Amino acid sequence: MNDTDISVGSRSEASVSGRVEPSMKKLEEGKPRKPKRSIGTILAPYLFSFPAFAIVFVFVVIAALNTFRLAFTDSTLLIPGKFVGFQNFVEVFHDEYFWTAMLNSTLYVVCVVPFMVILPLILANLVRGNSKIMGFFRTAFYTPVVMSAVVVGMIWTNLLDSKGLINSILETTRIIKHPIPFLTDRWLILFSAMFVTIWLGLGYYMVIYLTALANIDDALYEAASLDGAGPVRQFVSITMPGVRSTMVLIMMLSTIAAFRVFNEIYVLTNGTAGPGGEDITMSMLIQQQGTGIQARTGYASAISLIVLAVVGTMLIVQQIVQKRGED
């Protein structure tokens, strides 16, 4: 179990290392008897995969199909509703709130993704190595990943408060005279939430990069050193090409995650989506429209469908970019 040979990011999230336990080699070679195909043998694969299939089928396939159907109805939580064609979409596209959500979610992607792709790579380079101290840093940087965004949001609410630690430090050092309204200004809320997202995700992507870095041949660095290439030069000519496919993977993962942002903004704004709801995101919009006793499930499904379409487009673009890079 310890000799995992690592292959994250080589193609897709499905790529998983092959592990071979050394103890298996001692097994004698033998000609397998033709297995009797009893009824149990024939049914086995279906029985084995049925529970997983049933749950995925109901909660993903049926749910997705139902989202598609509902998007074209005026159904609410209590009334099944009738087919209304594209009316929901017409309404969505005329809804200022929707465009605010789209803007915020898109800004989230644009601002967060570059940090998620670059910072963890730099960190991963800095914490490489087998020494105890590096192991300590790796663990410390990874720890926030296991925490819930709600609790982390509580912590940062305290820190970013107008009288919180950050403002207090800035005032002590006389950098500012008046506290910065991190949690009450429409734009600063968004940027604070982005900061929390990056803070939470750094360690996760760092570990993914570490596995990719481990696959780069050390001889390349040694040869570069002999040729007099400095650390920056080595980073650009050896490290970057070596982790290219991982970078694309992380770009995709962090893009989708950023577009779906919910927890950080919900918690930092106490569920209000900021002053006048200006900090709403796509996921919050779905949650607001689609839940509660007055839920407009049809309308919320139309928005869901748009989110699915945007995420689908991102995945396709990513595939094309990756294909082009391989040629």
Add this chain to the structure above:
Amino acid sequence: MGHKKITLGKVVQYVVLVFMFVLLVGPFVWELSLSFKGPGDNVYAVPPYVIPRTPTIENYKQVFRQVPVFHYMINTIIVAIIAIAGNVIFSTMAGYALGRLKWRGRNAMLALFMGTMVIPVEGVMISQFLIIRSIHLQNTLLAVALPGMVGAINILLMTNAFKAIPNELEEAAQVDGANVWQQFFHVCLPQVKGTMTVVGIFAFVGAWNDFLWPLIVISDEKNYTLTLGMNRLKGMFVSDPRLIAAGALVSLIPILIFFACFQKYFFQGLEQGGIKE
């Protein structure tokens, strides 16, 4: 590389590492200090100070008095147990069928599972809620766990783990006359225990930290999970950072202990699959 000489590069490296360490760990130190500060402490002092002048555990007592923290923890543990059992058992079973057995429909099934992996939860959660509602499970802990009971990524992890088992092992068992079921339990399962652990651990963390889905499906406070409870606590104590700090630490301690115990599996899991959730 072998010599220990101090270079400019090394200095820069450690400066950055220490800075990141302060940025990532500093907030916890501050919260810890806040949570023990008593009425004699000015929590808004400029300049700020860390060591409480009137240390007290009153904040923690207050949190436990106002919010049934243990009750919410038990709810969360129930959800987590269902999620762990579902993910470990069902994805192991499916992984065996997909990774080791030859049958009609196998590729279609694999394609289905991979396809569902790219569907974001937010896109289908309203429909999921309607399904939960139509089977009258809304507002139950089972409903919180149900849609996440089998993660497609876990099925793929298990499938690949089963695929990696060398054929000779099974062939040897067949020579001994073992049937499919015996091969599963006695030959294959012991080989994938590590991956099963990884799946279980990530299922636990996912269940422990989930917020949006419980928020949608649970309305009754007595069925709140810990994240919902903490969100409510944050709303209640919005004016007292000491209590928010105490609440945050109380809900962090179990997951941090869990992380400390299973650390190596977290890193191993990321190496294998590269994905959480």
